[in-house]
Amino acid sequence: MERDTTDLIARARTGDHNAFRDLVQGHSHELQVHCYRILGSLQDAEDALQETLVSAWRSLGDFGQQSSLRTWLYKIATNRCLSMLRADSRRPRIAPPLPEATLPEPTGTGDAPPWLEPYPDVLLDHLVDRRPGPEARYETTEAISLAFVTALQLLPPRQRAALVLRDVLGYHAVEVAHMLDATQESVQSALKRARATVDNQLADSSSTSTSSSGTGNRRPARQPDTAAEHRLVARLTDAMERADLDALIELLVSDVRLSMPPAMLEYRGIETAQRFFAASTFRPGRTYRVVPTRANGQPAVGLYLADPHAGVHRAYALLVISTAGDRITAITGFTAHVMTRFGLPRTLPETD
Structure with a gap:
């Protein structure tokens, strides 16, 4: 009231x-x-x-x-x-090309628009104390x-x-x-x-983790298992920082989705994901540091790429993670420009 x-x-x-x-x-x-x-x-x-x-x-x-x-x-x-x-003048009408020339062929066009x-x-x-009205679905x-x-x-x-x-x-x-x-x-x-x-x-x-009732009624909100999500993010962090592709792939469901706004491309399926990560994220010579955060009510991580010439790790991408139990169902990657909005620094020291 x-x-x-x-x-x-x-x-x-x-x-x-x-x-x-x-x-x-x-x-x-x-x-x-x-x-x-x-x-x-x-x-x-x-x-x-x-x-x-x-x-x-x-x-x-x-x-x-x-x-x-x-x-x-x-x-x-x-x-x-x-x-x-x-x-509509500020929104990109055409997605920019991907920076990586060696990426595998995507499986399709993603749903996420370039401005997302x-x-x-x-x-x-x-917003915690603000409940939706009685007509909310x-x-x-x-x-x-x-x-x-x-x-x-x-x-x-x-x-x-x-x-x-x-x-x-x-x-x-x-x-x-x-x-x-x-x-x-x-x-x-x-x-x-x-x-x-x-x-x-x-x-x-959500087809990998839930079934739709088809009734059009309000669906129960997904309440995250904080402990399970913390364990999953810890395993993801460890895999990324050790450049362990196999450990990362173990965390993914079989029809995992990868997308990267503003590029309107989608990589779907664990084999395609493996080729993508091998060609891009885990290219030889790349090392990372990972900082956990949260976005859109979901776990997320800030990814920092080592710059061997400067002795620092530079902000590289923000990954928003969708989960089901102890597995990752989708990863949406955003460019480094969004990271400062999460209180994440532009660089991290090479060592703590």
């Missing part, structure tokens, strides 16, 4: 910036996550949040309090995201996973927004229609198509 903000709203309307800051600060983190789900990029989500707050400040006089402040802010944020998607970025778990800490943990955010990017923008507002945040269909300036019938139609696409995509991405 929202606190009484009547006095803060009145003060903010008179131009009190401190009152406005106090008014919106409790919503900023969840609004950023909302923008991230729709846009798939943390950088874009940060920009959308700032534009949302500027718009809210300028239009606060129009807030008639027919809805809650939170709902009003979500409406502004959603429409800001839709405007950004319509402009991981979301640091440290930024999710503020997805639990918070599932709705921030890399597979779910990737699936959302396959939807047209308004379908994407409708599904997030209704099935993630739990707003009623009539509220969603108001927030999107649409009819309830058009929202229901958009939701039907969006749910089919997302459920099919999630069923495919």
Whole structure:
């Protein structure tokens, strides 16, 4: 239940910036996550949040309090995201070529779009106490996973927004229609198509570890086994730092998926994965250090490649890991530019 903000709203309307800051600060983190789900990029989500707050400040006089402040802010944020998607000028339209000329032939085109970025778990800490509404179909943990955010990017923008507002945040269909300036019938139609696409995509991405009920009802959120994940990450770290390809392959399920946004390529299957790692990650002369972290509610590691000329290990890639039990079902690799957002340094000393 929202606190009484009547006095803060009145003060903010008179131009009190401190009152406005106090008014919106409790919503900023969840609004950023909302923008991230729709846009798939943390950088874009940060920009959308700032534009949302500027718009809210300028239009606060129009807030008639027919809805809650939170709902009003979500409406502004959603429409800001839709405007950004319509402009679409910042997003890469063509994936850049892979830097490695010796990689094996991929098995297909990946689902992850070129603009996809991981979301640091440290930024999710503020969402722990925020439960989705009664209309939600997805639990918070599932709705921030890399597979779910990737699936959302396959939807047209308004379908994407409708599904997030209704099935993630739990707003009623009539509220969603108001927030999107649409009819309830058009929202229901958009939701039907969006749910089919997302459920099919999630069923495919989790086919190695779970079965889809096909009912369209809320699926239970996957609760990570922290101890098991810690053991798995420790084994992965050991394999990477010892350049032990066989030990790494032992951690993978038979139809493991490898993808590397912004390159829209996918390597699927353990034999293909073995060829990929042999040709790229474990090329002769390469040594690594690994730093564990978390992204999108999943285990992740920062990978540092040794620079023998400088006596340091340089940031090389962030790997986000999808797991089932004691095995890895998918690895999504991101370029080193995302690592600083996780508090990871650009270089590590050669030895501790």
